[in-house]
Amino acid sequence: MDYEAYFASELDGVREEGRYRVFTDIKRHRGKFPHATRFVDDETQAVTVWCSNDYLGMGQHPKVIEAMHNCLDECGAGAGGTRNISGTNHYHVELEAELADLHGKESALLFTSGYVSNWAGLGTLAAKIPGCVVFSDALNHASMIEGIRHSRAPYKIWKHNDPEDLDRMLSEFGPDVPKLVAFESVYSMDGDIAPIAEILDVCEKHGAMSYIDEVHAVGLYGPHGGGIAEREGLMDRITVIEGTLGKAFGVMGGYIAASANLVDFVRSFASGFIFSTALPPAVAAGAAASIRHLKMSNEEREAQQDRVRQVRRQLDIMGIPHLDNPSHIIPVMVGDAHKCKRISDWLMDNHGIYVQPINYPTVPVGTERLRLTPSPVHGDGDIDALITALSEIWSQCELARMATAA
Numbered sequence: 001m002d003y004e005a006y007f008a009s010e011l012d013g014v015r016e017e018g019r020y021r022v023f024t025d026i027k028r029h030r031g032k033f034p035h036a037t038r039f040v041d042d043e044t045q046a047v048t049v050w051c052s053n054d055y056l057g058m059g060q061h062p063k064v065i066e067a068m069h070n071c072l073d074e075c076g077a078g079a080g081g082t083r084n085i086s087g088t089n090h091y092h093v094e095l096e097a098e099l100a101d102l103h104g105k106e107s108a109l110l111f112t113s114g115y116v117s118n119w120a121g122l123g124t125l126a127a128k129i130p131g132c133v134v135f136s137d138a139l140n141h142a143s144m145i146e147g148i149r150h151s152r153a154p155y156k157i158w159k160h161n162d163p164e165d166l167d168r169m170l171s172e173f174g175p176d177v178p179k180l181v182a183f184e185s186v187y188s189m190d191g192d193i194a195p196i197a198e199i200l201d202v203c204e205k206h207g208a209m210s211y212i213d214e215v216h217a218v219g220l221y222g223p224h225g226g227g228i229a230e231r232e233g234l235m236d237r238i239t240v241i242e243g244t245l246g247k248a249f250g251v252m253g254g255y256i257a258a259s260a261n262l263v264d265f266v267r268s269f270a271s272g273f274i275f276s277t278a279l280p281p282a283v284a285a286g287a288a289a290s291i292r293h294l295k296m297s298n299e300e301r302e303a304q305q306d307r308v309r310q311v312r313r314q315l316d317i318m319g320i321p322h323l324d325n326p327s328h329i330i331p332v333m334v335g336d337a338h339k340c341k342r343i344s345d346w347l348m349d350n351h352g353i354y355v356q357p358i359n360y361p362t363v364p365v366g367t368e369r370l371r372l373t374p375s376p377v378h379g380d381g382d383i384d385a386l387i388t389a390l391s392e393i394w395s396q397c398e399l400a401r402m403a404t405a406a
Helices: 003-016 062-075 090-102 112-127 142-151 163-170 194-205 260-270 281-296 299-320 338-352 382-394
Strands: 025-027 035-038 044-047 105-111 133-137 155-158 178-184 209-213 240-244 252-260 330-333 368-374
Touching: 025 044, 035 330, 044 382, 090 105, 090 252, 090 281, 105 112, 105 260, 112 178, 112 209, 112 240, 112 260, 133 142, 133 163, 142 178, 142 338, 155 163, 163 178, 163 194, 178 194, 178 330, 194 209, 252 260, 299 330, 299 382, 338 368, 338 382
Parallel strands: 133 155, 133 178, 178 209, 209 240
Antiparallel strands: 025 035, 035 044, 105 252, 240 252, 330 368
16 A cells, blocks of 8 residues: 555545645744734744633733742652652642632542543543443533543433433433433533533433533633533532633643542543653643632633623624624634635734634534634724624625624
8 A cells, every 4th residue: 555645645635625724833922812923934923813722811821820930940840750650749739639629529630631531531430330331412522532432331422412312311221220421511612501400400310420521611600710510500410520721721731520439430540641641740830820810810701701792792793603602602604614714814814813714523514613712811902803804804705694783
């Protein structure tokens, strides 16, 4: 087989479909986000980032940066090993305590990313609990799907955000069958929110464990940033809460929070934890500082919600179609992979507006979109520039508009 020819042919196919992914080379500047510098060959361009998952700008917060600097000076760069072999730094222990407290759980466990925490957490529970059957929401993240598949446990896929379909599926298995229900709180591409209380009612009816992914909600919702489950007073009813440190908390890493025995069980059996080098202590220190701040401060959450409302209102005025949802994620719907990339490139090249096109396989073919994530650090001028540019390119591409708001 001509391997190189095969690779080239497959890549050509992706390009022809308009979904070849190009990395945008940018440098964020401390204290100036969402403004950044883009590097193209030997030239640079000033850009405004509109697609970051640093939802609250905490990656730039002085408390976070100071904590990381202090820890770096105190401990050095790396952890020095896996958590089992010399890599458990006191900052990891403090961060896990902060996370357990945030979610009202007995214990928490750190991983190197949210992807790994889902893969290892779900995969270990499903694989090691004898006879366990997993019930997965149809739109669960790839990391959850990979964890379930890796476990080799039998699984069922229930209709997205449909407790009645989940109830029907769970009813097919007797009370002696261990069951694990996996779902998300905020779904990152459509921005919709799960009916958590109704799902938990079904789980409890059938004696099923519940596993919720709150990666797009932690820091952003609830009086202390514990997520949608905290906002709705449901954390105590959930078996496992999984989250990330790389989005609203502005740093890096993932975690699960649950009972002491469940966390210890995953710690003791998850290969993705046992054989991974621990997070750098400075990362853990920065994450802990971010969590502590957001536990006490609603200023960032309220400012972000105001920015989201303003962007939605301006899109409505211009008739730019976007999915209506109750979250902070604004999917601007294009519906064509080539036009989606054309719009993204045009916004960047002509206005320095960075919005990444979202194409298949992240979203289904025909639902291609631009995913806007307004943050507290986007100013009125940034919003005006975005909306004006979007309206101009919408007309150039001859895309349909919604009925404009009064």
